[in-house]
Amino acid sequence: MSPEHPPEPRYLTSLDAGYETRFEAEVVSVPPGGVVLSESLFYPTGGGQPCDQGTLRLPNGSTVDVVDVGHQGGATLHRLARKGASSVQRGMRVVGEINWPRRHAHMRSHTAQHLLSALAYRRFGLRTEKAQVSAKGGQFDLERPLPEGALEALGKEANEEFFTRHVPVRVSFVTREEFEKIPNRSGTGKLPPGVDRVRLITIGEADLAPCGGTHLRDTIEVRPVQLAPALLLPLGGVRVSFSLAPEGPSGPGDGASATPPA
Template sequence: MELVFRDDPYAESCEAEVVDASPDGIRLTRTVFYPMGGGQPGDTGRLIWDGGSVEIGDARKGDSHDEVLHIPAEGVDLPAPGTRVTARIDWERRHRLMRMHTTMHLLCSLLEGDVTGGQVGESKSRLDFNVAGDQIDKEVLTQRLNELVRQDRAVRSRWVDDAELDTNPGLVRTMSVKPPRGSGKVRLIEIDGVDLQPCGGTHVRSTGEIGPVRIGKVENKGRQNRRINIHLSE
């Protein structure tokens, strides 16, 4: 399956052919739908074909690494295998998730400590850090985040293989999150001069696209585990 979102997260739709379809999921030859993973929710939207359409309420990973299951609404007619469809995501929702996901990378660059969990949301997200509480000042973090947004730093993705990671240990040391090993290659997201970490999610082209953000409630989830809530202001 061709994952269009991987190379072009701004693609709102694509043409595809149905491989098979059931209430458990519709498989296509290619897709713009990002499947739930890495804390980012799966895309929603519609599949449209000549004479019909179906609402897609979620996208999930299939049996293989590059397979996406498009989860249809209940009790609807499904397209037959071989049907040519237009796969169209809810772009407004996706773009908010892209803005928020990129903001979470910025937050990682501002705190020392391991990331222990996280969840991307449309208007509110959270990141959990193994970090001392005295490192977290909500007002200061909000100011620093918004300064990085205003700087309009470029956001890029690139791939490295395991061999490059092995021969360049300095690359790994610069990452907020350590890359997974054994898959042969790792996708990195780099925010120019600010952050570098492995990530398969979708992101905006530059930090200026995020808009104003603020740090919300900071929750104590253990002796050193702190949950930081992040909000988009618009």
């Protein structure tokens, strides 16, 4: 393992690993503005999804907040809060802890956006050109306006058939060539040039899209979303926004995993 190129984060190859919030690592370098770890479960900002936040626990028991996570070269750079940052030294063993409510909300928003974009394409032939999610919800830009009543139909189908039911989400990898040959892929996510190994996220039979973000493993955890009226964009498309139901203690038997497995 090259210290400058830590291993691929586990959450990319396993959706279950997206529910892990704690990991041990070694500090491999302390470049200006942050630290690089031998491995990390912190998701760096990218693909329309904000980064994770959390803490690093140091050998003396103190913690330093991770306030921002980004890419630097091939590495994940963890930017630390000023308080305690100077205690972090190269070679130190640390325990990273992800802020779970934030991570889980991003997973919910991201999975919701995939499904809504997929339904817009499958039901109305409209491709998503851009998407952005947050801990409160998300938005995606469709190439053209939706027909009359379509937004309500989308929301109804998404909420009734997916966000309140168990529909499995899966991850797989294909080559770019294999990806280009898939006939039934959703009209979302343009493949950047140079990507040869494509990470695919599928939601039941409804969605198949290339993506590098963090997602739920079951759509029931999204819970019903609220769609806002579509906003007309200057170039002729529309922006669809949705908000998540507030995160709260999940009721027994509702299937919503508000806490990660221990």
